[in-house]
Amino acid sequence: MEIPTYDDVISAHARIAPHVHRTPILTSSFLDSLTGASLFFKCENFQKAGAFKARGASNAVFGLDEEKAAVGVATHSSGNHALSLSYAAGKRGIPVTVVMPKTAPEPKKAAVQGYGGRIIECEPSTSSREAVFAEVVAETGAEFVHPYNDPRVIAGQATCAKEIVEELGPLDAVIVPIGGGGMISGCCLTLSAIAPQTKIYAAEPKNANDAHRSLKAGHIIADDAPQTVADGLKVPLKELTWHFVSGHVEDILLSTEDEIVEAMRLIWQRMKIVVEPSSAVPLAAILKNKHNFAGKRVGVILTGGNVDLVKLPWMAA
Amino acid sequence: MEIPTYDDVISAHARIAPHVHRTPILTSSFLDSLTGASLFFKCENFQKAGAFKARGASNAVFGLDEEKAAVGVATHSSGNHALSLSYAAGKRGIPVTVVMPKTAPEPKKAAVQGYGGRIIECEPSTSSREAVFAEVVAETGAEFVHPYNDPRVIAGQATCAKEIVEELGPLDAVIVPIGGGGMISGCCLTLSAIAPQTKIYAAEPKNANDAHRSLKAGHIIADDAPQTVADGLKVPLKELTWHFVSGHVEDILLSTEDEIVEAMRLIWQRMKIVVEPSSAVPLAAILKNKHNFAGKRVGVILTGGNVDLVKLPWMAA
Structure with a gap:
């Protein structure tokens, strides 16, 4: 198993710069007052092809x-x-x-x-x-090119946290949705190298909590076809992402489907941006676990914005 | 009738700076290739209270x-x-x-x-x-405080075009939704002072085309209760906005309800931002009148993002 290094991240950043956006980081005074934290939303929903990938x-x-x-x-x-x-x-x-x-x-x-x-x-x-x-x-x-269990892919995703640290300096915490674990592995890779004091949280749907159970058990647990509105987060960890998650993640916080949909709606309503359900899982986790984040400077990765606009989850009922 | 001047705009900008956002200007390579123009979207949907107002x-x-x-x-x-x-x-x-x-x-x-x-x-x-x-x-x-027929209000709205010119220099054209005419009057005020070569277009729903008919007739025509999805644009011109519109607006371009809804959906889908129907009327007009804008640098004011997220217009059918 080839483990990417921070040198690979630096190379990746130079290689991809002509082809991807350096995405903006937005804030929301409303969501700050709702959570008691200072939230910095890294808008990968604005990324080329609509997602950090x-x-x-x-x-x-x-x-x-x-x-x-x-x-x-x-x-x-x-x-x-x-x-x-x-x-x-x-x-x-x-x-x-x-x-x-x-x-x-x-x-x-x-x-x-x-x-x-x-x-x-x-x-x-x-x-x-x-x-x-x-x-x-x-x-x-x-x-x-595996969606996440690939050192080239993880080094590429790791450029996202690099931009956050370059723009904001070291944060107290970063929170990232976890599915296969590619983005959070990239965050672990970058932050352990250049901002080791930053706590790294994963946010996962309760309905697809294989990563949470894996971290408790100390080995990868994979479910075959979990059902969640956060359709980007159904896939299991693999060796390479398990390496990073098991080594660097503080905790994996779970949210219900209703909590995810409500957080997604809050982001649309208050920040006026389109994010997919997976992107809302971290805000759902922050709202549910305010004690972990209150008074802290917290990076939140909004992972993507590819939504079927005729099937919005708060309209299901 | 007191007509605001560009000095009033400068004062307004200093007065409101602590209370409103200097909103970002976004671009979309997809919408540029679709229209043949270089579009610069001024995101007043991210403004405090969700709109330029x-x-x-x-x-x-x-x-x-x-x-x-x-x-x-x-x-x-x-x-x-x-x-x-x-x-x-x-x-x-x-x-x-x-x-x-x-x-x-x-x-x-x-x-x-x-x-x-x-x-x-x-x-x-x-x-x-x-x-x-x-x-x-x-x-x-x-x-x-009238929503638009007020010199203080028009001087405030005029700070939006001031920011566009400060950031991008003079553009070939600017296109703005027209309802009561407050924002477009502000654009006329600012652009006639600091970028007089910029052509100013208004975009109006065909179903609420009173400003278009006013411009043709040479005097204000007001409808009592027009019906359009662009609910911010139902109100008529008044003396003060008529002063600016009649003096500076190149043309008022009309769009059907379907064209407005389709343009709104394109903005959501491709730019990953939430805009209200009124904000989409200019893009609808550009798509319908490409000859006016192709090859040009065009400022597009996205006027607001306050939408009832359970009643999206493309879901009506």
Whole structure:
């Protein structure tokens, strides 16, 4: 297992700079007064392809040598990594195939195709996804860019925390949604190197609490097809992300579906920005665990903004 | 009739700076490629109280002498000016009464009350609104801050175009939604003084096209209760805004309800920001009149972001 280093993050940042946004950091006096903390929202919902995953995907794609690049890349993804890999491959002008669950939101499928990606559908479970994907790789010979269990991807995601520290100095805490663990691993990598005093919290849906149970148990626990509104967070940890999560994460805070939807709505209503449900899980956790954050300077990563605008979760009832 | 000058704008900018945001200007490579123009979106949806109207209201409220301030302020408004005046009065700690149509969106009513404003309801027509308001003023003696036909308010709104020019230099064109004409009058005031080469376009719903008909006719035409999804744009021009509009506006471009809703959805989907229907009318006009804007640097004022998130217009069907 190759563990990325902070030198890899510095290289990644230079490599991806022409292809991704240095996203803004927003604040909200209303949410500060509601939580008692000073919250700094890193807006990866404004990122290219609508999510932080453009960072890792761009680092992987633009780091390939010419020969490998010509054959193309492939991945499986619940959505945003598929978009991001398609975006990065399109930018470099190389072929890309993505295996996506049938149930992925329509706008994500359309956006993959808009960037020139080829979609192969699978069932909405980890097992089906991995089986279908093995066939795709055997057939195309494409370079596999895993959505998170890949050192190139983690080094790319780690540039997000690097920008936060560059802009704000060391914070008291950072809180990040956890699914497969790519973004939080990137935060662990960067913060342990340049801001080791910052506490790193993960936020996870109670309905997809495999990372929480993994941290308690001391080994990876994977669920096959958890159900949560935070559809970016259904996938399990893998060795590489487990390495970072088990080594650096202070705690994994859980939220119910209702708490996530309410936090999402608060962000839309008060900050006037579009975030997907996964992005709202950290605010839900802060609202539920104010004692951990009150009086602190807290970085909150809003991981993405790719939402099906005709299916908003507070309208379900 | 007192006409505000650019010196009033400079004073207003200094007066309101502690109370309002200097809002960011965003770009979208997708919308640029869709329109063929270089669009610069001034994000007044991120403004205090969720709309540009915080500028004019703050200028009026913080410009009052102590004696008048102590009696308080009052207004009638289709929504955002009500919020903004309540916000500004709350910040100064003075009483505020607002007459609002019964049909105003619930979040706007709740926000007025959240800022400490007192609401008196009227029927959703200009005539009812003005009649009920006359009673309120007679009863309270409060200082009337008209939503747009007020030199203090127009000087405040004019600070928005001032920030655009300071940040981007003179643009080829600026396009602004037109309802009562407060924001576009502010743009006329500022641009005629510091960037006279910039063409000023207004964007209006076809269903509430009184300003368009006024410009053609050469005098103010007012409709009593037009129906449009762009609920901030139902009110008619008045003398002071007519002065600016008739003197400086290049053209008033019309859009259908469907075009407005589609433009609003594009902004949400692609820019990941929450804007209200009124804010989308300029983009609808640009998409429909590409020949006027292609190859040009165009400022687009996103006037507000106060939306009832359970009633999104593309879900009506």
